[in-house]
Amino acid sequence: MELEVLNKYEKGQICVLADKKLIRHPEWLASTKLHDYPVMWIEVSESGKSLETVSKIWDFLFEHGITRRGLLICIGGGILTDLGGFAAATYKRGIDYINIPTTLLAMIDASTGGKTGINYRGLKNSIGTFAPPVAVPIDPSWLSTLPAEQFLSGFGEMLKTGLLDEQLWSQLLQYDLETMPTKGLNELIEQCLAIKARIVQEDPQETGTRKVLNLGHTFGHAIEEISFQQTAIHHGYAVVYGLIAELYLSVVKLGCNKEPLQQLTQIMLHDYGKPQCKCSDVQTLVKLMQQDKKNEHAGQINCTLLQAVGKPVINQEITEQEAVEAWEYLFSL
Ligand SMILES: NC(=O)c1ccc[n+]([C@@H]2O[C@H](COP(=O)([O-])OP(=O)(O)OC[C@H]3O[C@@H](n4cnc5c(N)ncnc54)[C@H](O)[C@@H]3O)[C@@H](O)[C@H]2O)c1
Ligand SMILES: [Zn+2]
Known part of the structure; x- marks a missing residue:
């Protein structure tokens, strides 16, 4: 899958946020050349769908000098795309992001429609924004390891x-x-x-x-x-x-x-x-x-x-x- 949309962004302005379990799919990262960009790997869990994790993602974006014209590519299931989308939507009042869904649930639901968010005070998705991703490339071959x-x-x-x-x-x-x-x-x-x-x-x-x-x-x-x-x-x-x-x-x-x-x-x-x-x-x-x-x-x-x-x-x-x-x-x- 070629991601043509990436051509719109300066190379130094793209970062990747990926689910740690996808380390088992290195061929995909290589085929899209995503390994050229800084990658932050996240171990996902509902308890980690938190403000603390979002703040680590913000730090990652700051550390790589991402400006308001930057792009965050989120690769993972619904927890990762909700977290990444929320971090992108709030970083410097909002930067573009792409969701690459790797679970069936994220493919058909969580990665599209623009809802982003985190759990707060023990309540699911109680803090969030509406901010649609700029692209959602779907590749069902991710599901082979699900x-x-x-x-x-x-x-x-x-x-x-x-x-x-x-x-x-x-x-x-x-x-x-x-x-x-x-x-x-x-x-x-x-x-x-x-x-x-x-x-x-x-x-x-x-x-x-x-x-x-x-x-x-x-x-x-x-x-x-x-x-x-x-x-x-x-x-x-x-x-x-x-x-x-x-x-x-x-x-x-x-x-x-x-x-x-x-x-x-x-x-x-x-x-x-x-x-x-x-x-x-x-x-x-x-x-x-x-x-x-x-x-x-x-x-x-x-x-x-x-x-x-x-x-x-x-x-x-x-x-x-x-x-x-x-x-x-x-x-x-
Ligand atoms: N924003 C929305 O509109 C929306 C809609 C529905 C659900 N959601 C949210 O989505 C979340 C649930 O999403 P989910 O079911 O994708 O959960 P998830 O992100 O936790 O992924 C499920 C598990 O599969 C693993 N995984 C991901 N891709 C894999 C792959 N290709 N092979 C093997 N393992 C893989 C993950 O590490 C995780 O352990 C919930 O937090 C829910 O609130 C959001
Ligand atoms: Zn649902």
């Missing part, structure tokens, strides 16, 4: 996108998660990206319609946060659990057909396993949802629900009782 559960995590986010589009949903239901064939995967990635790009273009700052992309995330973030404080679970797994709770409410509140809920439940039980939270966590989960940054009024729970596959409805208010019921449904499966 562990299966990371693939499934990315697939969880694909399932969310599929629920927003009837055609993609039926294609995803045919994809064989058992063998994870590369055949058909590129097309699925392209479709997810096209759907997300269309939605983001309409509402880049998430004042309205972009909220459809939060499907599964009101409940998903709560389960992710509670696990963040115990044993962390992957983002896409949390999204799958959140989707089940929200599809349950879509059936109860909006009369959505039960079929997608049943189809997703089957996928969850077969490939993801049940959530590890205990039912006694329900009150804590509901409290976390009441603090969610997506709520417009403190204490009120706001959700995207579905009337049908491909027909999302934003700004659905959920009562505390409804939230409890949806969690209990998920934990009863």
Whole structure:
């Protein structure tokens, strides 16, 4: 993959931020000539998605004399692209950055759409900016070294996108998660990206319609946060659990057909396993949802629900009782 966009920048004005695990992909760094630039390798973790790491990235950029016309190339999964994007967006009031996503989740979601951020006060992505990257070159061959559960995590986010589009949903239901064939995967990635790009273009700052992309995330973030404080679970797994709770409410509140809920439940039980939270966590989960940054009024729970596959409805208010019921449904499966 040649990165033509690099020609726009002076050679001494380009720096690379890369996930340490990618040291196993030296051929790629060599083929793009990225080894010509200073590289900062980062060991990624949710606890390291912090202001402290951002400050180390700022130091790296200062030490290499990067000016406002500089470029940061971020190579890694969603943690690295969120961190790198945030560091770039705030360094000298913002420099350009490129995301080269290396996980399925980052390819179809985290690396595009312009959301950057870090975790703060134990709350996921609670500090951040909207700042789109100047390019996002996608190369699915990175996925050859990705562990299966990371693939499934990315697939969880694909399932969310599929629920927003009837055609993609039926294609995803045919994809064989058992063998994870590369055949058909590129097309699925392209479709997810096209759907997300269309939605983001309409509402880049998430004042309205972009909220459809939060499907599964009101409940998903709560389960992710509670696990963040115990044993962390992957983002896409949390999204799958959140989707089940929200599809349950879509059936109860909006009369959505039960079929997608049943189809997703089957996928969850077969490939993801049940959530590890205990039912006694329900009150804590509901409290976390009441603090969610997506709520417009403190204490009120706001959700995207579905009337049908491909027909999302934003700004659905959920009562505390409804939230409890949806969690209990998920934990009863
Ligand atoms: N900005 C957004 O719009 C957005 C959207 C969704 C998720 N996110 C964020 O993305 C993060 C999750 O992203 P993720 O799932 O990519 O996690 P991640 O960045 O932690 O990557 C997952 C794991 O895979 C490793 N890895 C990366 N590429 C690899 C490769 N090619 N081969 C082998 N191992 C590899 C990483 O070192 C890590 O251990 C969360 O912090 C979430 O909040 C952001
Ligand atoms: Zn997500």
